[in-house]
Amino acid sequence: xxxxxxxxxxxxxxxxxxxxxxxxxxxxxxxxxxxxxxxxxxxxxxxxxxxxxxxxxxxxxxxxxxxxxxxxxxxxxxxxxxxxxxxxxxxxxxxxxxxxxxxxxxxxxxxxxxxxxxxxxxxxxxxxxxxxxxxxxxxxxxxxxxxxxxxxxxxxxxxxxxxxxxxxxxxxxxxxxxxxxxxxxxxxxxxxxxxxxxxxxxxxxxxxxxxxxxxxxxxxxxxxxxxxxxxxxxxxxxxxxxxxxxxxxx
Amino acid sequence: xxxxxxxxxxxxxxxxxxxxxxxxxxxxxxxxxxxxxxxxxxxxxxxxxxxxxxxxxx
Numbered sequence: 480x481x482x483x484x485x486x487x488x489x490x491x492x493x494x495x496x497x498x499x500x501x502x503x504x505x506x507x508x509x510x511x512x513x514x515x516x517x518x519x520x521x522x523x524x525x526x527x528x529x530x531x532x533x534x535x536x537x538x539x540x541x542x543x544x545x546x547x548x549x550x551x552x553x554x555x556x557x558x559x560x561x562x563x564x565x566x567x568x569x570x571x572x573x574x575x576x577x578x579x580x581x582x583x584x585x586x587x588x589x590x591x592x593x594x595x596x597x598x599x600x601x602x603x604x605x606x607x608x609x610x611x612x613x614x615x616x617x618x619x620x621x622x623x624x625x626x627x628x629x630x631x632x633x634x635x636x637x638x639x640x641x642x643x644x645x646x647x648x649x650x651x652x653x654x655x656x657x658x659x660x661x662x663x664x665x666x667x668x669x670x671x672x673x674x675x676x677x678x679x680x681x682x683x684x685x686x687x688x689x690x691x692x693x694x695x696x697x698x699x700x701x702x703x704x705x706x707x708x709x710x711x712x713x714x715x716x717x718x719x720x721x722x723x724x725x726x727x728x729x
Numbered sequence: 730x731x732x733x734x735x736x737x738x739x740x741x742x743x744x745x746x747x748x749x750x751x752x753x754x755x756x757x758x759x760x761x762x763x764x765x766x767x768x769x770x771x772x773x774x775x776x777x778x779x780x781x782x783x784x785x786x787x
Contacts, residue, residue, distance in 0.1 A: 534737040580760070580761075588754070592749060704762060708765035712768045721776060
């Protein structure tokens with residue numbers, strides 16, 4: 480084995496990854512929280528009122544980052560599911576299953592805040608347009624993955640079955656993203672774009688992007704916490720877990 | 730201050746959104762923590778039961 484493969488195997492071993500996660504997790508939460516509070520101040524206080532939507536537009540500072548996280552979490556889950564299915568790496572199974580509930584939480588917040596934004600701006604809580612429907616389907620995909628994972632007794636078999644479902648559901652990601660271009664939706668098009676100029680003023684863009692960074696960190700904080708739990712469950716009989724459990728009680 | 734809470738008449742929608750955001754993410758993080766503690770407690774329980782069985786057969 481060359482040095483890189485060796486390093487990869489070392490990182491991927493449950494006790495090593497658990498140790499890294501234990502250190503990294505509180506930092507992810509703490510930095511995410513601080514950045515998030517700064518972004519909130521920027522979005523709720525510093526950013527000017529929108530000329531068309533008044534102050535209602537301020538929902539964007541949580542709605543859009545959560546929507547991005549819903550998609551990002553799914554992509555992260557699917558990438559790990561792919562590795563889990565092809566190379567049968569234990570850690571990837573755990574990481575994939577750890578990201579499902581976190582992604583579901585972000586998708587749920589996206590749907591609720593979108594609804595709360597839709598009522599004053601569109602005059603309706605809900606409409607079956609392509610963006611809203613595909614986003615709801617994303618939430619159901621998360622529920623399907625979580626449900627399947629808990630329906631099978633053997634943890635590794637359960638993770639593989641749920642990983643397969645997660646991979647099939649990837650087809651929904653471009654549908655969510657491009658729905659506002661492919662169909663005539665009530666939902667507006669993309670405001671922030673990676674390619675080409677964004678359609679948002681800098682005074683409103685920075686709190687939005689900072690909140691996006693904060694939610695990413697928060698996501699990894701929770702994924703690491705759930706991964707630690709998952710690794711402990713998988714390796715419950717192993718020596719390193721016994722030591723950890725007894726040390727934790729003291 | 731009143732203007733800030735009122736949000737130009739949209740206060741209830743804006744603050745409800747932010748409340749949902751904070752409550753859901755906080756609950757999710759607490760659930761993650763609870764799951765980890767539960768797994769560790771289960772491992773401890775298993776260690777204790779095994780030790781008790783060894784004592785009983787002695």
